[in-house]
Amino acid sequence: xxxxxxxxxxxxxxxxxxxxxxxxxxxxxxxxxxxxxxxxxxxxxxxxxxxxxxxxxxxxxxxxxxxxxxxxxxxxxxxxxxxxxxxxxxxxxxxxxxxxxxxxxxxxxxxxxxxxxxxxxxxxxxxxxxxxxxxxxxxxxxxxxxxxxxxxxxxxxxxxxxxx
Amino acid sequence: xxxxxxxxxxxxxxxxxxxxxxxxxxxxxxxxxxxxxxxxxxxxxxxxxxxxxxxxxxxxxxxxxxxxxxxxxxxxxxxxxxxxxxxxxxxxxxxxxxxxxxxxxxxxxxxxxxxxxxxxxxxxxxxxxxxxxxxxxxxxxxxxxxxxxxxxxxxxxxxxxxxxxxxxxxxxxxxxxxxxxxxxxxxxxxxxxxxxxxxxxxxxxxxxxxxxxxxxxxxxxxxxxxxxxxxxxxxxxxxxxxxxxxxxxxxxxxxxxxxxxxxxxxxxxxxxxxxxxxxx
Numbered sequence: 001x002x003x004x005x006x007x008x009x010x011x012x013x014x015x016x017x018x019x020x021x022x023x024x025x026x027x028x029x030x031x032x033x034x035x036x037x038x039x040x041x042x043x044x045x046x047x048x049x050x051x052x053x054x055x056x057x058x059x060x061x062x063x064x065x066x067x068x069x070x071x072x073x074x075x076x077x078x079x080x081x082x083x084x085x086x087x088x089x090x091x092x093x094x095x096x097x098x099x100x101x102x103x104x105x106x107x108x109x110x111x112x113x114x115x116x117x118x119x120x121x122x123x124x125x126x127x128x129x130x131x132x133x134x135x136x137x138x139x140x141x142x143x144x145x146x147x148x149x150x151x152x153x154x155x156x157x158x159x160x161x162x163x164x
Numbered sequence: 165x166x167x168x169x170x171x172x173x174x175x176x177x178x179x180x181x182x183x184x185x186x187x188x189x190x191x192x193x194x195x196x197x198x199x200x201x202x203x204x205x206x207x208x209x210x211x212x213x214x215x216x217x218x219x220x221x222x223x224x225x226x227x228x229x230x231x232x233x234x235x236x237x238x239x240x241x242x243x244x245x246x247x248x249x250x251x252x253x254x255x256x257x258x259x260x261x262x263x264x265x266x267x268x269x270x271x272x273x274x275x276x277x278x279x280x281x282x283x284x285x286x287x288x289x290x291x292x293x294x295x296x297x298x299x300x301x302x303x304x305x306x307x308x309x310x311x312x313x314x315x316x317x318x319x320x321x322x323x324x325x326x327x328x329x330x331x332x333x334x335x336x337x338x339x340x341x342x343x344x345x346x347x348x349x350x351x352x353x354x355x356x357x358x359x360x361x362x363x364x365x366x367x368x369x370x371x372x373x374x375x376x377x378x379x380x381x382x383x384x385x386x387x388x389x390x391x392x393x394x395x396x397x398x399x400x401x402x403x404x405x406x407x408x409x410x411x412x413x414x415x416x417x418x419x420x421x422x423x424x425x426x427x428x429x430x431x432x433x434x435x436x437x438x439x440x441x442x443x444x
Contacts, residue, residue, distance in 0.1 A: 011211070014204060019211040022219060046169050054176045058183075062200035065207055069183030076176040080169075119184070 005040075009052050010038040013059025019032040023143075030143045033071075034108060037079035039144070040103050046083025046150050053079030067119060074112045078104050094148040102141035109133030186369035193202070254335040262355055265422050272436045274387070274428035277301050279309075282420050291354065291417070292333040293316070298325040306385050308426045314391030314438060315339065315379060316423050327425070331417050332392065333352055333360050341392050342380040344435065346370050349380050352392050352411060360395065362409040371398055371407050378435055387426065389435030 012033045020029045033056035041049020053075035060075075061068045082104060090095065113121070113128055187197055200397045235305035249401050262278075269276050281439030297303050307319040317337065321328040330337050333354040341352045341362070349366035365371060375395040394413035 014208050014211045017208060046275065047172055050169075050176055054180065057180075058200060059204055061183075061206055062197050067184055068200070069180040069195035072183065073177055073180030076173070076180065078174050083169075115184075120432045126224055140419070156316045 003049075005052070009055045010059065013056040014063065016060050017063045018092075025139065026135075026140050031105060031108075031136055033057060034075055034078060034105055035101065035140055035144050035147070038082040038104050039081030039097075039147075041079040042097060042100070044083070045086065045099050046080045048086075049079030049083040050076045051079070053077070059113045063143065067116065070112055071114055073115060074108045077111060078108045081107070087153045094145060094152075097148060099147045101144040102137045105137035105140045106133060107144050109137070180201075190348075195293055232439045233313050240268060244396065247400045259363065261312075261422055265424055266436070268310075268312045269424055271434055272424075272431040272434065273334060273437075274426060276301065277425045277427050279327070279423050279425055281423065283409075288336070289356075291330065291331040291337075291358065293319070293417075293423075294326050295329055295422070295423055295425070296321045296380055298327050300325055302427050303327045303425055304427075308386050308390070309423045310390060310426060311415045311420050314393075315395050316417070316420060318385060319425065328396075329423065332413055332415065333417060339386060339400065340380045340382040341377045343395075344376040344391075345372075346375075350377075350407075354376060360411040360413050362411055363406065365407040365409070367405065367407055370396055371395060371409055377411055381431075381433075386431050387432070387434050387437070389433040391435070391438050 001065070015032045020032050023030055035050055035052070037053035037056060039053045054072045055074035056074035058069070060071045064071075071085075079136075082100070085100060109129070113123075113125060181393040183197075188276065190356050257267045262287060277297050279297035279301075281293045282296050283294035285292045285294075295309070303319060303322055305319055305322055307327070308333040310320060315332055317329045317331040317334070319327045331354070332339065332352065335354050337354040339352045340349065343351045344367070348365055349370065352360050353363055355361055362371075362377060373395050377392045377395065379386040379388060379390040379392060391414045393413040395409050396412045397410040399408040399410075
């Protein structure tokens, strides 16, 4: 189980630079590590969410050649927040999970921007939010919804309920 | 438990910030990123290769599907065009037949009605066709039916909008004929085998293989001079009073699709109209 999780984290971290560009729509790519971190946080709790966000963020940072540690921090926070929400709210419904993912993506973007201000990140806040963070948040929501649907179909198929 | 969770969060945040500040200092401080890159670069390369291969396979599959679909579409198009080509071919042939019939009709000095063959009876007992002209078109019993090559048969039954034409090779058909070259008279009869036989022709008539036999006009049913057939064999029956011969009818009964029904009467010899027929 731990091996699967480790592979998922490694794959998730690396998928962002290899698979995600192929999923680009209108210049917007989904943030696969963030989606994974949020779902792991929601399903496995704050600790797993936090650690997985950190690992995948770190891989993403190293792979992308940006500020190493920035995404590790923000994704760790996002995974942690997802785990905290899961402990307090009823989040098993996709109608909660998907908007939650959109909001957390937006919050992660906002946090990253704020963090990078300490390192004199030059992009303007308005442009970044409008053209990068918001479209990515929406895309993450759509991809998250598709993933939840695919998982539930796979689960139904595995338990045989689809044929009854 | 709760303490551990927050401790983990704080640790992660501290490590991240540490990495960030190390990375931002420049010089050898990018080492953390470099160290991680040493591990992830080969993995990244492998994942990209796998991804590209998968995309390549998928693209090949899509191309194959598209080519297959295109192939199917082209096949059906070829089939459609083939059918269309057959239709055009058929129409051209029909056009040619009708032109020949029309040319003959214009040459004949009597009124005619063109009819289309709508049914055929091809058994040994009866050989006839049904044409789509009947009483309402002025067709009467015993009306001669001809084709551009010559005699085809005669109407034996008339209905309101159709008529049954007895073919020349029907076993009960008999037509007064003569050898066109010698003017020797005889009777052409059908037989159960579907051929036409020449009977009751005087022995001194000098009939030969290859002679053309035409209607004699005797009996008043058929106008004089309609080509009936070519002599293919002459039977010598010893001391018999008459010659017997086999005829190859000028009309190809199996392929005729349109006929001319001679509704008018004429005493003229029609042979020149057929002899003048252009070869096509």
